[in-house]
Amino acid sequence: MSLPNLFWFVFYNFGLFAWGGPVAQIALIKDRLVIQDKWITLARFQRVFSVYQILPGPEAAELCMFFGCLSAGRLGGIVAGIAFMLPGFVLMLLTSYVYSLAGLENKYFNASFRALQPIVAAMILKATHKIADHSVINHSTKKMDTFLIIAALCTAINGALHINIFISLAFYGIFYMFITRRLFIPAAILFILQYVGFALYVVYRGFPSPVSLALGIAPTPTLAHLFILGLVAGSLSFGGAYTAIPFIQVEAVLKGGWLSQSVFIDCIAIGNVLPAPLVIFATFVGFQGGLVDGGLGNVFAGAVVITLGMWFPCFLFTIVGHSLLEKLVRNKLLASFFDGLCGSVIGVIAIIAAQILKNSVEGSPRKEELVGSVNAALGRISHTGSAAVLYLLALGVLYKFTNKYTPLLLLACGAVAGQFIFV
Template identity: 75%
Template sequence: MAAGLTPLEPSIVVSDEQKQDVEAQNSKSPQVDLAQPQESTSDTTSSDHNHDHDDLGLSDNSRVPKLSYLRLFWFFFYNFGLFAWGGPVAQIALIKDKLVVQDKWITLARFQRVFSVYQILPGPEAAELCMFFGCLSAGRIGGIIAGMAFALPGFVLMLLASYLYSLAGFENKYFNASFRALQPIVAAMILRATHKIADHSVRKQGSEKIDPFLVIAAVCTAINMALRINIFISLGLFGVIYTFIARRLWITAGALFVLQYVAYALYVVFKGVPSPVSLALGIAKTPSLINLFVLGLVAGTLSFGGAYTAIPFVQVEAVLMGAWLPQSVFIDGIAIGNILPAPLVIFATFVGFQGAYLADGSLGNAFAGAVIITLGMFFPCFLFTIAGHELLEKLVRNKFLASFFDGLCGSVIGVIAVIAAQILKASVEGSLDRVRDKTLGEAITATAQVGPAAVLYVLALAVLYKFTNKYTALLLVIVGAVAGQFLFVD
């Protein structure tokens, strides 16, 4: 192992082709602006030879402070965990500004290279970056500590919010009014996130051009969900199909594409139209602790493209297949996740708490459910990062795996878009459901509340497209909660 290199980044031979790849890193993700002014000459203390290695992302770690475990925990807890507002883009920008621009732990080129790896892998990139920097400072244990320090504030706050929700959220009319207003706002947030993710997920590798095959994968996956074809079948199939397309095996790719619908037609002929629960795997039919852990593990493993991609996997298992969590409660959890300084996948903590609590009314079981599903959700990103950055880099540089991941990411867009539409539908139907078994006057009042829900959705969508400040989502949730008191209190 070369002197000064951690186990995360061994000395390797870099080809001219890899150099060109590094120079073009991150061209596929316009969400985070990695461009920064170049460091001044006065800040450059290394030789030209070392500077060249910096550009390739292979520099030593002489600038990385070696912190004790306690100091490392406090550093990431205070600098990033407590201020993780505004979603993944703001969180990543905060980490880059502090550790790359200000403290210069690593060069910008090296950061770009590392970030490009975590973009392809599942899990919240901000947490993975914290773990990477923790590994540089204090080894793999330091990586675990840094990741925990980043996630802990949001987890504790979500745990508290889940408890308060269980005390007031199901019966209190004022509490319910606020969350009814938040449901169309959450639907708008998911739709906006779908657009953001799609903007880079359907582009060709190393290019700004739209790849029509990835667009087709997204559209067909949405169609497959309408046909009630299992989500995981669609994701895997389009990953394989795009792998063949990338190798220009057009006939094989086309045959697989057609074969999926032939197989579906045969299924319908012999067994009938699939039921809605066929979309899920059925891994969490009840909110037992083991089922909650597996649910978090599967959702965390398949969250390609960002935290929003974990939402549909949890939704189909908990709301659709298991039916142990009402859709309205699920949406409330996403809304709460948007106002906390945490990765959005922290909504899983809420799902685990409410699912376990609704199952038997035990607060002890509820807290255990919240902890266990959170562990499952974060376990993949901890494992992938701590296992070794160099191994991950080799995997994502593999042309076959890279093509498979590209096809899978394109397919995921269709899943998220359908879930966004379903949540919008649920927010409108929530008012219509209140018409049943009501007097004429109460029914008229409930029906009239459909209009405000639609208006909130349109306004929220307009605000999200107009303003990109990291506090936009937070302010929308606060304003929506206040508006609910005027719009939906009976």
């Protein structure tokens, strides 16, 4: 295909119809290009997909870039990637603008998003379970690996202890490298040393604060900071956007303080609705960051630069070339490191799922609830109870119905329900 034809082909067939999350997006690409058009064999598709499952970034976008490379070389890969992400990016940009106009003071708008927040928390918990299904499986035995489960559980504990997520990810990557090479004594020593080191830190520096989880790379939402925030988050997105979510939450909400928790949960809800990989939520974060300094140009620039940073690793992998990536992934030492890291990622996502659950059920107090009257307190309790019920109902629906459009319908119903519950 020529580059313009390739752009339109990906844009029209995949970009506009990227609904229903990564499973639906990948199935759409596979059905059209492998089953119907037979660009490559099914066996080769499985090998290609296995590579992108290990690497950071949305697999559907990387698959589009791979097929773009087959059609028109590396430039074709970049064109295909842009065509796939463009519809979701434009829609998120428009949605961010509408949200900034109506979402902060409008009680009806806020009521819908108040109902969506516990539903999003349920979706993240379900995603944690789903990602864990393949992240704790030993590729050789095809059975659950005890050491990968330990990596996930201990990473969650480390998160509760406010140990930086980068330390846990790197540590359990190395830990599992030792395990796969049957170096159990060095692995045990390394495991013990992490908590000895933590105990010494507590003795001499005190218990770490929640902001110790952050690197502090975006203390203010300048364009440079937003680009770096997106770049690091995109490089960390093993298992999809759910790994990038805790990192951006820690940097923007906890450390930077320029984004509120409730607005952050709202952006994840919007990202789940649009036809795009969930990493598109970063566009919303950049837009909100631009609002801090004001100015329409700065707002849109913030949305653009963080999106470029988030997607840059995907495009870099395309430029590097699939054959080299496949060699790296098949390297046994690197493969075991990635396996340990992916197991650790489950713990990172579990921690953010618990935090978002807490914040989504409690919600942010409204002005009238800050007065302190008995009626205000009762209203607060009522709203918290309603949010908890929504969370449980959403969780039940997600586990009962596995159709790709279930999350979309759930969010739509939640938005309507919010008008009756929270107005």
